[in-house]
Amino acid sequence: MNRLQQLFKEQQKQLLSIYYTAGYPHLDDTLEIAEELEKTGADFLEIGFPYSDPVADGPIIQASSKQALDNGMTLALLFEQLKDLRQRVTIPILLMGYVNVVLQYGVDAFCSKCKEVGVDGCIIPDLPMYEYEELYQATFEKYGLSNIFLVTPQTSEERIRKIDGLSNAFIYLVSSSATTGSNLAVSENATNYFKRIADMKLKSPVVIGFGISNKETYLAASQHASGAIIGSAFVKNIDANNLKASIKGFMEQFS
Amino acid sequence: MNYFVDERGYYGDFGGAYIPEMLYPNVEELRQKYQAIIDDEQFHQEFKALLKDYVGRPSPLYLAKRLSDKYGANIFLKREDLNHTGAHKINNTIGQILLAEKLGKKRIIAETGAGQHGVATATVCALRGLECVVYMGEVDIKRQAPNVARMKMLGAKVVAATSGSKTLKDATNEAMRDWISNPVDTHYIIGSVVGPHPYPDMVAQFQSIISFETKNQLLEQTGKSLPDYVLACVGGGSNAMGMFYHFIDDETVKLIAVEAAGKGIDSGFSAATTTLGKEGVLHGSRSILMQTADGQVVEPHSVSAGLDYPGIGPQHAHLFKTGRGLYASITDEEALQAGLLLTQYEGIIPAIESAHALAYLEKMQFKAGDNVVVCLSGRGDKDMETYMKYFNL
Numbered sequence: 001m002n003r004l005q006q007l008f009k010e011q012q013k014q015l016l017s018i019y020y021t022a023g024y025p026h027l028d029d030t031l032e033i034a035e036e037l038e039k040t041g042a043d044f045l046e047i048g049f050p051y052s053d054p055v056a057d058g059p060i061i062q063a064s065s066k067q068a069l070d071n072g073m074t075l076a077l078l079f080e081q082l083k084d085l086r087q088r089v090t091i092p093i094l095l096m097g098y099v100n101v102v103l104q105y106g107v108d109a110f111c112s113k114c115k116e117v118g119v120d121g122c123i124i125p126d127l128p129m130y131e132y133e134e135l136y137q138a139t140f141e142k143y144g145l146s147n148i149f150l151v152t153p154q155t156s157e158e159r160i161r162k163i164d165g166l167s168n169a170f171i172y173l174v175s176s177s178a179t180t181g182s183n184l185a186v187s188e189n190a191t192n193y194f195k196r197i198a199d200m201k202l203k204s205p206v207v208i209g210f211g212i213s214n215k216e217t218y219l220a221a222s223q224h225a226s227g228a229i230i231g232s233a234f235v236k237n238i239d240a241n242n243l244k245a246s247i248k249g250f251m252e253q254f255s
Numbered sequence: 256m257n258y259f260v261d262e263r264g265y266y267g268d269f270g271g272a273y274i275p276e277m278l279y280p281n282v283e284e285l286r287q288k289y290q291a292i293i294d295d296e297q298f299h300q301e302f303k304a305l306l307k308d309y310v311g312r313p314s315p316l317y318l319a320k321r322l323s324d325k326y327g328a329n330i331f332l333k334r335e336d337l338n339h340t341g342a343h344k345i346n347n348t349i350g351q352i353l354l355a356e357k358l359g360k361k362r363i364i365a366e367t368g369a370g371q372h373g374v375a376t377a378t379v380c381a382l383r384g385l386e387c388v389v390y391m392g393e394v395d396i397k398r399q400a401p402n403v404a405r406m407k408m409l410g411a412k413v414v415a416a417t418s419g420s421k422t423l424k425d426a427t428n429e430a431m432r433d434w435i436s437n438p439v440d441t442h443y444i445i446g447s448v449v450g451p452h453p454y455p456d457m458v459a460q461f462q463s464i465i466s467f468e469t470k471n472q473l474l475e476q477t478g479k480s481l482p483d484y485v486l487a488c489v490g491g492g493s494n495a496m497g498m499f500y501h502f503i504d505d506e507t508v509k510l511i512a513v514e515a516a517g518k519g520i521d522s523g524f525s526a527a528t529t530t531l532g533k534e535g536v537l538h539g540s541r542s543i544l545m546q547t548a549d550g551q552v553v554e555p556h557s558v559s560a561g562l563d564y565p566g567i568g569p570q571h572a573h574l575f576k577t578g579r580g581l582y583a584s585i586t587d588e589e590a591l592q593a594g595l596l597l598t599q600y601e602g603i604i605p606a607i608e609s610a611h612a613l614a615y616l617e618k619m620q621f622k623a624g625d626n627v628v629v630c631l632s633g634r635g636d637k638d639m640e641t642y643m644k645y646f647n648l
Contacts, residue, residue, distance in 0.1 A: 051550070052551040052552045053424065053428050053538075055428050055538075056275040058432075059418070062419075074549040075550070100535045100537065100552075101549060103534075104533075104548065105549075126273045126275050126536070126539075127273065128274065130263070130271075131273070149276070150275065150276035151276065152438075154277075154438050155280070156280070159279075174276070177277060177435065177436055177439075178277075179432045179435055
C-alpha cells in the first residue's frame with residue numbers, strides 16, 4: 001500500500017489537496033513549496049511537470065508551465081530535485097503532466113524513478129484508458145504507483161464503473177465542463193452531478209477538482225466527496241518574492 | 256501491409272486517441288457514428304452534389320506541357336487551386352459540416368494557421384447557417400489580414416490564440432480547450448489528417464476525392480489509371496493523404512511527400528518533421544513530431560504558413576516508417592523559385608505550400624513517358640505579399 005492509499009484508508013475528515021507546477025516561480029522552489037504546504041495543512045499534493053501544450057489547462061497553469069519551461073525545468077531535473085523528497089515531506093505526492101513527456105522519458109524509467117524518490121501516483125490527463133490498460137498498467141503496478149483517472153459530467157455510468165475498477169487510490173471528479181482555473185459555480189447542476197456520483201457507491205473515493213478556488217467552493221464541493229483539489233487559485237496566489245508567506249496566507253483560510 | 260486505420264484507431268504504431276477525459280464523449284460519439292454517416296446514401300448524394308455545384312468539382316487534371324518538356328516526363332497538375340475558396344481544404348469542411356448536422360451540432364469551431372482552413376470552415380458555416388468560431392494564432396492574425404477579413408465577412412468569430420508561440424499549434428490547443436468547455440452542442444472541424452482517431456481517417460476519406468478523380472482522369476487522358484509518381488506537400492498532410500489515398504494499395508505508384516525544410520534542415524528554422532522529429536504524442540495522436548529530449552514540442556518554421564506545423568498525421572508517420580512513402584523536404588528558397596517557375600511556364604501562381612511539391616521535381620530523375628501527378632493544393636493569391644518581397648515585384 002502506498003502513502004496515498006494509506007491516507008484514504010485512514011481518512012477521518014475531508015481532504016485538501018494542492019496542485020502546483022514544478023519549476024515555478026523559480027526553478028528550485030519545488031521542495032520548498034511541498035514542505036510549506038505540508039506544514040500549512042495540505043493532505044496530499046500534485047506536482048505538475050510542465051508541458052509545452054497543456055490542452056486541459058486554463059491560462060494560469062499554461063502560464064506557470066511556460067515559466068517553468070523557460071526556467072529550464074525538465075522531468076529529469078524534477079526527479080533530481082525530488083531526491084531528498086522523503087527526508088523533507090511525509091504527505092502523499094502525485095506527479096501530474098502530459099503523456100508525451102512521460103513517453104520521451106520512458107514509461108519504465110518514469111515509474112521506477114517515481115518509486116525511487118517516493119512519489120505515490122500520477123495523473124496523466126491525456127493517457128487514455130485503453131492505452132493505460134494495454135501498455136502502462138503492468139508497469140505502474142510493478143512499481144506500486146497509483147494511476148488517477150478523471151471523470152467529467154459527461155462520462156457515462158458504464159465508463160465510470162470501468163474507471164472505478166481500474167482505480168486503486170481515488171477518482172478525480174472534474175467539477176464542470178471546463179479547463180483548469182475556471183470558477184466553479186456551485187449550481188444545482190453541479191450539486192446534482194456530485195450527488196449522482198455519490199449515489200453510485202463506487203469502491204474508490206472521489207476527490208473533486210477544477211474550479212475550486214477558495215474556502216467556499218472547497219466546502220461546497222468536498223461535502224459530496226472525500227475531498228477537493230485546488231490548483232490554479234493556489235498557483236495564481238504564489239508570490240515569487242515572498243514564497244513562504246504567500247503560501248501560508250493562502251492556506252490560512254482552510255485552517 | 257495494411258496502410259489504413261485498424262479497429263483500434265491505429266496505423267501500425269501511430270494514431271490512437273490521446274485525449275483528456277473531457278473530450279472523450281465527443282470523440283467517442285464521432286468514432287461510433289462517422290463511418291455509418293459517411294456510408295449513408297443520402298449523405299453521399301448531398302456531399303457529392305455540394306462538391307460538384309458549390310466547390311466546382313471535379314477539379315481538372317491538367318497536363319502541364321512546358322513543365323513536362325522541361326523535366327522529360329508527363330507532369331500532370333491536380334488543380335485543387337481551382338476549388339471554391341482556393342484550396343483543397345473545402346473538400347473536408349463540406350464533409351464535416353454535413354456530418355456535424357447529422358450529429359445535431361449547432362456550433363462549429365476550427366483552428367487555422369494561414370487562414371485557408373478557417374476560411375473554408377467559415378464558408379460552409381455561412382452556407383448552412385451555423386455559428387462559427389475560428390481560433391488563430393495572434394501572430395498569424397497579424398500576417399494574414401486578408402483571410403481574417405474574409406472569415407469575418409463570412410460571419411465567423413475569429414479568436415486570437417495568445418498562448419505559446421501564438422501560431423497554428425497554439426490555435427489548435429485553444430480549439431481543443433473550447434471543445435472541452437462546450438462538450439454538447441459543438442463540433443470541432445479539424446483541418447488536417449491529425450488529431451485523435453477518427454479525425455485522421457475521416458479527413459482522409461473526405462479528401463480522398465482528389466485521388467479518386469485523378470484515377471479516372473488519368474485513365475481518360477493516358478489510358479492508364481495508375482501514374483508512376485504522385486507528389487504532394489505535407490504540413491499535417493491532408494492534401495497529400497487525399498492525393499495518395501486511392502494509390503496507397505497500388506505499390507507500383509511511388510508516393511512522394513514533401514515537407515518544408517524552412518531555412519534548411521539544420522538551420523534551427525525548419526518544419527521537416529520526419530527528418531527532425533521523433534515518435535511522440537501531439538494533439539491527440541501518436542505520430543512523429545519535432546520535440547526536445549524532454550518531450551516539449553519545438554516551434555517549426557516555414558515560409559509557408561500551411562506547412563508550419565511540428566507534426567504530421569499518423570497515417571503519414573506509418574507510410575514513412577514502413578517505407579511506403581518517400582518523405583523529402585524543400586527549403587523556403589527552393590519553393591519560392593518553383594512557384595515563380597510554374598507561374599512563368601504555365602501561367603499558374605501556386606500557393607507556396609504547393610510550390611514545395613513542385614520544387615521536388617527538380618531533384619527527380621524521370622524516364623521518358625513517366626506519368627507524374629503533382630497535387631496543386633492551393634492558389635497563390637494569399638501569398639502575393641511573400642512573393643512580392645522575395646522577388647522584389
